[in-house]
Amino acid sequence: MTLKESNKSFYDCINERFSCRKFKEDRIKTEEVEQLLEAANLAPTAKNIQPQRIYVVENEALLQKLTEATKYTYGAKTVFVVCYDKSISYKRAIDEKEHGDIDCAIVATHMMLAATAINLGSVMVCAFNEEIVRAVLSIPANYVVSCLLPVGYPEEIREHNTRIDIEDFVIYRWFDWKLTLLGLDLQDAKVQPI
Numbered sequence: 151m152t153l154k155e156s157n158k159s160f161y162d163c164i165n166e167r168f169s170c171r172k173f174k175e176d177r178i179k180t181e182e183v184e185q186l187l188e189a190a191n192l193a194p195t196a197k198n199i200q201p202q203r204i205y206v207v208e209n210e211a212l213l214q215k216l217t218e219a220t221k222y223t224y225g226a227k228t229v230f231v232v233c234y235d236k237s238i239s240y241k242r243a244i245d246e247k248e249h250g251d252i253d254c255a256i257v258a259t260h261m262m263l264a265a266t267a268i269n270l271g272s273v274m275v276c277a278f279n280e281e282i283v284r285a286v287l288s289i290p291a292n293y294v295v296s297c298l299l300p301v302g303y304p305e306e307i308r309e310h311n312t313r314i315d316i317e318d319f320v321i322y323r324w325f326d327w328k329l330t331l332l333g334l335d336l337q338d339a340k341v342q343p344i
């Protein structure tokens with residue numbers, strides 16, 4: 151199935167995605183790999199630099215070696231290793247903040263949602279030994295390994311983990327309280343809000 155043929159709505163994809171940690175034996179099809187790469191390619195990146203570099207690891211010997219870098223490939227027969235090229239990734243002008251990891255997180259999210267759309271299981275993995283991953287895949291010095299994405303046919307279907315309530319993470323600013331609270335200008339008064 152292609153992404154365009156998927157009958158899952160956007161809500162279905164974000165709601166049905168879960169971190170899949172049990173995969174069937176069969177490797178996903180080349181067309182399915184290509185669908186995920188297409189989703190990766192549609193991801194926004196800072197300044198549209200597109201610094202992502204993605205290794206598609208399907209070779210049995212390499213997959214086995216990757217298990218020395220992480221115990222979290224869960225037997226998947228396809229592991230995407232999402233890297234960014236730090237020689238071109240965006241660094242914020244004001245403070246040089248690196249944006250490569252943010253770009254890769256969005257790329258990986260596109261891929262995970264695309265996987266859900268075509269009935270594949272996926273899990274984002276950041277707990278790995280980067281040096282071992284680099285050595286196994288001969289990754290050049292200017293690439294940073296951002297995350298691994300084991301993908302396969304899910305052996306388990308379950309709900310995603312529970313979430314906190316929206317009111318527990320949202321902070322609305324309906325007005326500029328610094329200027330209006332008690333009629334004081336806290337910034338001018340050099341009083342720091344708690």
Ligand SMILES: Cc1cc2nc3c(=O)[nH]c(=O)nc-3n(C[C@H](O)[C@H](O)[C@H](O)COP(=O)(O)O)c2cc1C
Binds near residue numbers: 169170222273276
């Ligand atoms: C940045 C990031 C790093 C993660 N690293 C790992 C990991 O190393 N191993 C793993 O099994 N799951 C990993 N996960 C999956 C999370 O544990 C999972 O997304 C979270 O528990 C919520 O569960 P859900 O994806 O089923 O909703 C990671 C997820 C994120 C977003």
